[in-house]
Amino acid sequence: MTQNKMKYSIALNVKNLHKSFGNKTVHRGVSFELRSGEILGLFGGSGTGKSVILRSIIGLEKPDRGEIIFDDRNIVGLNESQLIQVRTQIGYVFQNGALFDSLSVEENLAYPLKEHTTLNAREIKLRVNQMLDLIDMTGTNALFPNELSGGMQKRAGLARATILDPKIILFDEPTAGLDPVNTKRLLDNIKNLKKSGITGIFVTHDIPSAFEIADRIAILYQGAIYVIDSVENIKQSEDPLVKSFVSDSIH
Numbered sequence: 001m002t003q004n005k006m007k008y009s010i011a012l013n014v015k016n017l018h019k020s021f022g023n024k025t026v027h028r029g030v031s032f033e034l035r036s037g038e039i040l041g042l043f044g045g046s047g048t049g050k051s052v053i054l055r056s057i058i059g060l061e062k063p064d065r066g067e068i069i070f071d072d073r074n075i076v077g078l079n080e081s082q083l084i085q086v087r088t089q090i091g092y093v094f095q096n097g098a099l100f101d102s103l104s105v106e107e108n109l110a111y112p113l114k115e116h117t118t119l120n121a122r123e124i125k126l127r128v129n130q131m132l133d134l135i136d137m138t139g140t141n142a143l144f145p146n147e148l149s150g151g152m153q154k155r156a157g158l159a160r161a162t163i164l165d166p167k168i169i170l171f172d173e174p175t176a177g178l179d180p181v182n183t184k185r186l187l188d189n190i191k192n193l194k195k196s197g198i199t200g201i202f203v204t205h206d207i208p209s210a211f212e213i214a215d216r217i218a219i220l221y222q223g224a225i226y227v228i229d230s231v232e233n234i235k236q237s238e239d240p241l242v243k244s245f246v247s248d249s250i251h
């Protein structure tokens with residue numbers, strides 16, 4: 001066991017998170033490690049606090065107790081300007097793509113580069129076009145979000161979240177609402193990113209997609225991580241709760 005532990009480095013260490021909203025307790029001690037280079041699938045019933053975990057990791061939500069260690073710092077307790085820096089290194093793919101409606105595809109993708117890099121206009125355009133090629137959206141520069149299909153919006157959201165080469169990407173139900181063709185495209189895009197060494201958390205109710213893309217799976221249940229294990233072990237688990245997740249596609 002100890003030997004295995006030496007084989008990987010930890011990209012993110014979530015330790016004992018507690019969170020309540022009013023008298024509703026959501027997290028009662030959530031702990032897990034995200035290993036460098038892995039994609040961790042995160043399952044859990046609706047309302048169990050998966051999105052709150054992701055939002056806490058980029059400092060949009062403050063846990064009542066616990067730590068989130070990234071780059072030797074505890075994200076919990078950082079101030080806004082420190083968090084802005086963290087957010088350049090942790091990309092967030094929101095459920096709906098979260099593009100700026102009044103900006104074109106090119107302007108949406110260029111936005112993080114203009115805000116956080118010293119690249120000039122020509123370099124920015126080059127990088128945006130590279131990214132559009134990668135997500136099969138070559139030539140869509142001038143289109144506005146309302147002119148894109150749902151699948152394209154999600155892929156553009158993915159592109160914008162990854163254009164600064166973050167160390168970690170957080171995916172919140174990236175395949176929700178997509179048909180099989182668009183789901184496959186998005187998964188292929190993520191697989192390409194994975195080849196370039198991306199680390200990520202993939203929150204989803206889409207179990208088959210998670211099995212395809214993830215290295216390990218964690219299940220959030222009653223405010224804590226019930227199990228975290230390899231995809232193979234999760235698929236073969238005899239635990240009734242794990243089995244219920246694996247056999248159903250919707251929770």
Ligand SMILES: Nc1ncnc2c1ncn2[C@@H]1O[C@H](COP(=O)(O)OP(=O)(O)OP(=O)(O)O)[C@@H](O)[C@H]1O
Pocket residue numbers: 021026044045046047048049050051052053
């Ligand atoms: N800002 C907030 N104020 C009050 N309650 C909140 C807030 N954010 C989340 N909650 C509550 O916390 C619980 C967990 O929410 P969360 O969005 O993390 O669930 P989830 O696991 O992502 O669910 P889903 O799978 O449906 O997206 C829910 O009961 C939700 O109503």
Ligand SMILES: [Mg+2]
Pocket residue numbers: 050051052172
């Ligand atoms: Mg959610």
